[in-house]
Amino acid sequence: MPNLSRRSFLAASLAATTVRSLPALATRTGGGRRILTLVYDKSLGMMRAVDRLVP
Template sequence: MAKLTRRGFIAMTAATGVARSLPAISTRVGGRRILTLVYDKSLGMMRAVERLVP
């Protein structure tokens, strides 16, 4: 796994979120996605947790 700085991780997460949401904008039926950054001790780095809230 590549070593990422906090700034690089946030940039990568934002880019992933944009790429994931672009196709879904036209087919969205309801609810919204909430992206939360959490520190995972087992990985030793931050990771993104995505939830769908109606």
């Protein structure tokens, strides 16, 4: 697991959000709502993003 700095974590999060928002690259799921949550992962020692689909 690479050791990510705050700047690289934000860049990766922004890239994931961009890919998720582009209709050509992201898959469409009907009627659901996506919730992006930041959680602290003790094993990594840093925050990570969790993307959930809520009907």
